[in-house]
Amino acid sequence: MAERVLVIEDDHELGRQIVLHLRRAGYEPTWWTEGRTLAPEEAAGLALVILDLMLPGAHGLDILRDLRARSDVPVLVLSARADTMDKVGALKLGADDYMTKPFWPEELVERVRARLRRPALQREDTLTVGALSIDRARRVVQVRGRAVELTRVEFDFLAALARRPGAAVTRAWLAEQVLGPEREGSERTLDVHASRLRKKLAPEECIETVWGIGYRLRAEPSP
Amino acid sequence: MKLRLRLALTTIAVTIPMVVVLVLFDAVARHRAAEEALVGYTLARMQEPGGRDRCEADPAGWGGELPPGHGPPSRAGEDLRGREEGSREAGDLRGRAAAQGEAGDLRGRGAESDLRGREAEPLRGRDSKQSEGPEKLTGPGEPRGRPPPPLNDGQPRGRPPPPLDDGRPRGRPAVLFAYDAQLRSANPAAPAVAEPLAAAIATSEVATWPQSWPQSWARSWMSAEVEVLMRMPWGSGPCALVLAQGNTVPGWLGAVLPPTRIWLAPLVALFAAVLLAMGPVVGRIRRLTEAVRRSASAGYASAVPIDGDDEVGQLARAFEAAGQEVRAQLTAKDRREAALREFLANTTHDVMIPLTVLQGHLSELLEGASAGSAVDRGALVAAMGEAHYIAAIVHNLAIMAKIDADAPRLHREPVAMGVLVERVLARHRPIARRLRVELDGAVPESPLHVDADVTLLEQAVSNVVYNAIRHNRAGGHVAVLLEALADDRFRLRVVDDGPGVAADELARLVERGFRSDAARTRAPDGQGLGLHIAARVAALHDLELVFSSPPGGGLQVDFIGPRICAEVADSTQAAHL
Numbered sequence: 174m175a176e177r178v179l180v181i182e183d184d185h186e187l188g189r190q191i192v193l194h195l196r197r198a199g200y201e202p203t204w205w206t207e208g209r210t211l212a213p214e215e216a217a218g219l220a221l222v223i224l225d226l227m228l229p230g231a232h233g234l235d236i237l238r239d240l241r242a243r244s245d246v247p248v249l250v251l252s253a254r255a256d257t258m259d260k261v262g263a264l265k266l267g268a269d270d271y272m273t274k275p276f277w278p279e280e281l282v283e284r285v286r287a288r289l290r291r292p293a294l295q296r297e298d299t300l301t302v303g304a305l306s307i308d309r310a311r312r313v314v315q316v317r318g319r320a321v322e323l324t325r326v327e328f329d330f331l332a333a334l335a336r337r338p339g340a341a342v343t344r345a346w347l348a349e350q351v352l353g354p355e356r357e358g359s360e361r362t363l364d365v366h367a368s369r370l371r372k373k374l375a376p377e378e379c380i381e382t383v384w385g386i387g388y389r390l391r392a393e394p395s396p
Numbered sequence: 397m398k399l400r401l402r403l404a405l406t407t408i409a410v411t412i413p414m415v416v417v418l419v420l421f422d423a424v425a426r427h428r429a430a431e432e433a434l435v436g437y438t439l440a441r442m443q444e445p446g447g448r449d450r451c452e453a454d455p456a457g458w459g460g461e462l463p464p465g466h467g468p469p470s471r472a473g474e475d476l477r478g479r480e481e482g483s484r485e486a487g488d489l490r491g492r493a494a495a496q497g498e499a500g501d502l503r504g505r506g507a508e509s510d511l512r513g514r515e516a517e518p519l520r521g522r523d524s525k526q527s528e529g530p531e532k533l534t535g536p537g538e539p540r541g542r543p544p545p546p547l548n549d550g551q552p553r554g555r556p557p558p559p560l561d562d563g564r565p566r567g568r569p570a571v572l573f574a575y576d577a578q579l580r581s582a583n584p585a586a587p588a589v590a591e592p593l594a595a596a597i598a599t600s601e602v603a604t605w606p607q608s609w610p611q612s613w614a615r616s617w618m619s620a621e622v623e624v625l626m627r628m629p630w631g632s633g634p635c636a637l638v639l640a641q642g643n644t645v646p647g648w649l650g651a652v653l654p655p656t657r658i659w660l661a662p663l664v665a666l667f668a669a670v671l672l673a674m675g676p677v678v679g680r681i682r683r684l685t686e687a688v689r690r691s692a693s694a695g696y697a698s699a700v701p702i703d704g705d706d707e708v709g710q711l712a713r714a715f716e717a718a719g720q721e722v723r724a725q726l727t728a729k730d731r732r733e734a735a736l737r738e739f740l741a742n743t744t745h746d747v748m749i750p751l752t753v754l755q756g757h758l759s760e761l762l763e764g765a766s767a768g769s770a771v772d773r774g775a776l777v778a779a780m781g782e783a784h785y786i787a788a789i790v791h792n793l794a795i796m797a798k799i800d801a802d803a804p805r806l807h808r809e810p811v812a813m814g815v816l817v818e819r820v821l822a823r824h825r826p827i828a829r830r831l832r833v834e835l836d837g838a839v840p841e842s843p844l845h846v847d848a849d850v851t852l853l854e855q856a857v858s859n860v861v862y863n864a865i866r867h868n869r870a871g872g873h874v875a876v877l878l879e880a881l882a883d884d885r886f887r888l889r890v891v892d893d894g895p896g897v898a899a900d901e902l903a904r905l906v907e908r909g910f911r912s913d914a915a916r917t918r919a920p921d922g923q924g925l926g927l928h929i930a931a932r933v934a935a936l937h938d939l940e941l942v943f944s945s946p947p948g949g950g951l952q953v954d955f956i957g958p959r960i961c962a963e964v965a966d967s968t969q970a971a972h973l
Contacts, residue, residue, distance in 0.1 A: 257807040257851040272819075275787045277780075277826035284822060341838040343877060385875025385891050386838045 175201040176220035176289060181208055181236065182251070183228050191223065194278040195285065208236035216244035220289055223281075224268075225251045226259060234262055241267040247288050302338040303391055304377050307331060316377050326351055327370045330363070331390075334380065339392035341383040399678050400671065407667050415663070426644040427615075430622040431604050434640040438572060442628055448635060451574050455634035456582035459572035570642030577636040589639060593625040597637065601627045620644045680708045688715050696722045735800070743793050747786055754782040777830040781866075784827040788862055792925050795855045799932050806849040806936060810960050813846050813886065814839035817878050820858045824865055833868045835861075837876035844880050845960040848937050856933035857888060859926030860953045864892035867951075886959040893950040902943045 178200045182188040188204050195202040200220075208224075208231045222240065226233030237248060250263045250271040260271050272284060298310035306315040312328050314321045323331065333350040334342060348359040351366070367388060371380050381389045441447055451458040573586035579594055589597075596603030603625040605615055620643040627637055680703070687700045700716040702709055757779035764772050798804060821837045828835035846853070857876075864874040877889040897905060905927050930953075934941035939957035946952040 257809075257849050260850055261807065261809050270815075273791075273823075275783075276823065277784075279826050280822050283825070287818075337841065341836050341875075343838050343879070345879075346840070383836045383838070383875070384834055384873035384893070386836055386877060389836075 175199055177201045177203060177218050178285065179203045179205065179211075179215075179219050179222045179246075181205045181222065181228070181233075182225045183207060184225075190278060191281065194282055198282045198286070200285065207231070208233065211240055211243060213243060216240075216246055219244070219246045221285060222246055222248045223251060223285070224248055226263065227253060234259075234266060237263060237266045237268060249284060249288060300332075300335045302335050303379055303393055305331075305335070305374075305379055305390075307335050316374055321373050323370070323373065326366055327373070330366050330370060331380075334388060334390035338390050341386045341389040344387040347387055399681070400674050403674050404667075404671060407670055411663060411667070423644070427622060430642055430644045431624050434570060434622060434624045434642050435602055435626060437570075438624070438626055438638050438640045441572075442635070442638065448628070448630065451635035452633050455574045455576075456584070458574050458635070459583065459638070461569040461571050570640060573639045573641075574635040575637040575639060576634045577632055579637065581639075582634055586639070587641075589625060589637075590623065593623060593639075597625050597627060677708060680704065681711075684708065684712050684715070687712075688719075691715075691719055695726065732800075736797075739796065739800075743789065747789050750782040750785050750789075754779050754786070757782065780827060780830050784824075784862075785866070788859070788926065791855055792859065792929055795852060795929055795933075796925065799852065799929070799936060804936060806852065808847050808849055810845040811848045811850045811853060813844045813878050813888065813959075816850065816854050816857065817876055817888070820854060820861050821876060823858060824861055828865045828874065831865060831868070832870040832872075833865050834873045835865060835876075836874075837878070839878045840880050842880075844878060844886055846886060846937075846957065847960055852933045853937065856930040857890070857955070859930050860890045860955075863926050864890055864894065864951065864953075868892055868894035880959065881956070884959055884961060885956060888955040889952060890954075891946055891950060891952040893948065896945050896950045897943070899945060902945070905943055 178195055180188060180191050180195070180202050182191060182204070183206050185206070188206065192202045192204050208228050224233055224237060224240075228236070233250065237250070240246070240248065247269045248267065250260075250268045251274060252259055252263070252271055253274040263271055270284060270288060272281065298308055300307040300309065304317045306318075308314070309332055312323075312325075314323055314328065314331060329351045330347065333347055344360040344363055348363050352359045352362060367380060367382075371378075374380065379391045381391060383389050442451065573581055573583050575581045575586065575589065579589045590605075592605055593603045596606075605623060622642045622644060624640045625637060626640065628635060630636065684700070691698050691700050696719045700712055700719055702712040702716060704712075757775045760775050761772060761779070764770075764775070817837050817839050821835060825835055861874065861876060868874060872893050874890065874892045877887075877891070879887050879889070881887050931941050933939075934955060934957075937957060939955050942954040942956065944952045944954070
């Protein structure tokens, strides 16, 4: 079932676009053109509120305060003003994030998705990232159910990446986690290990090299 | 009210009560002195050998006016006498009254020679028969119709005092009357004893009019009459009580003030001096007022002339200092306004160019769509790029207005740098994707907080990132790395593999409006404001901003500065800023 997102935006064109892009992204948007009190039954099914701070008649911060008094629903604030007071005020009132206009529709969708992304339910010892299943206690890795034999360093490499799936991590951090601190030429050694690991995990392309940074474990399985 | 008038009125207001009090005090002092003198003299006269006998022998005729030059000197008399030229045997008021002045002379002469004429011959000693006097003196020709005869105490007067004429008015001579213990007098001319005196004599040896303030002061002020009732030591007989009547000299002063009006001279001189001294001061204040008015009407462009080193000079100096301050402020304001106008003009120009290009792209796209040809992806991406660029310029304009103030006000809060980097990446990722520039970022696992104005710092980082994207090429990379360093510091590195900047141009990157030559040829729009803002924001936050050329080309920009300890940041509500 699609998650419900409430959009409070007075501008018709912008509101229409936001609703359109949210719907395309698989959400179920509700659009209010003016701020009003959120009834408890309305708040119950909401996954997220997108709130424009500059609304006619009522200030967005007042709506936010009112909203926060009734509900814990995540709030993403839209602001056209480059005013720190507004942002700090919104965050202190309980907003979860803010975006400054103008923004690209995909930026908005990405932020909504990031806000609604739920950590996958998993046992403490077993991580599931895309096609990979990593059992940290037994030090066993499976690709789409197929067990892959890894060396100690290779397993540590993969486990370190899997701590933050989808996020790029630096070579320096990886080297420290996998090879231990203060090892000569460790970052180059890391590349060798990465190369071997990729071969073992093939055809799954789950380890990406990130230019200027290091490596990243893909959060989604490759097609 | 004008200064001079106010000063004159103040001087008058202070002087008049002072003169009144002095004159009043003088009157009271004279009154007291006269009373003391009367008492002293009467007692002396009664107590001298045969004094009592003379009185009791003829209580009706005893007494009368005191002759000139008679009476024992009293202290008060000495005081008074000291102020008069010429020494007299009896220099007190009574003596003066008796011996001096026209009336006194006449009476004295009348008493002595039994004449009512106005001979100017000096007083001679009277005959020793005291009985003669009263009868003669009570005659109808008495100049003032006063019954008391001239003094007939029977004492020979061989040496009359010289007549004194200092031009001062003289009072009547004093008179004495004898009474018995029941306040009855054998002398038919004796007045009835006043009630206050009768009451006072019952309890004391010497009765005067009440001496308490304000009655006695008022009496002294209103009348020159002095009355003293004395009880004689024997306390019985027809001369048990003696009423002495006299007066202070009517007219001008003399007890504590100089007898002539010369003492008014310093007062008048003081008054004149005050007004004279005020003249130049008032004139200078007027000139200063005029100068300040002139200066103000000319926008404080002209200086206020300063003369003198006194308070007026200091006032002029203060006006001049204030004027200089106003001039400086006006100049600064004009400068700021000019800078703002120029900035607005430049920014408008810089926004209009990408807007025009954007319009061109949109028209092109519409024409293509109308002609039914395939969508021109290049034009679409270019249009998006222009729109993104316009947004960046407008953001920078707002930031510039904020930090170009003389004292930029930062709203510092703990800023979660990881979240900030994510926001910046999210902002530019759509356009980087369209430009086929790979944009990635890495933040440390644990949150990293920096005390900063989130709007300013975010825009500074955004400018550097956008700069790296815009000046890159398709297939290029931009990486943003946030790292915690030792000693509670952090480093935010933005590195790209674009064409980079020549070493000699690195230092000039942050100058407002500077763009490297290569950048100019690739991207002829823009004003190079982004990196300038980054540098300004870094300086405002005490962050190091280091530009370098990494091996392999491109540009590397590092923000390095202090971070907040994890515990502190966790405790703040805005930890997720």
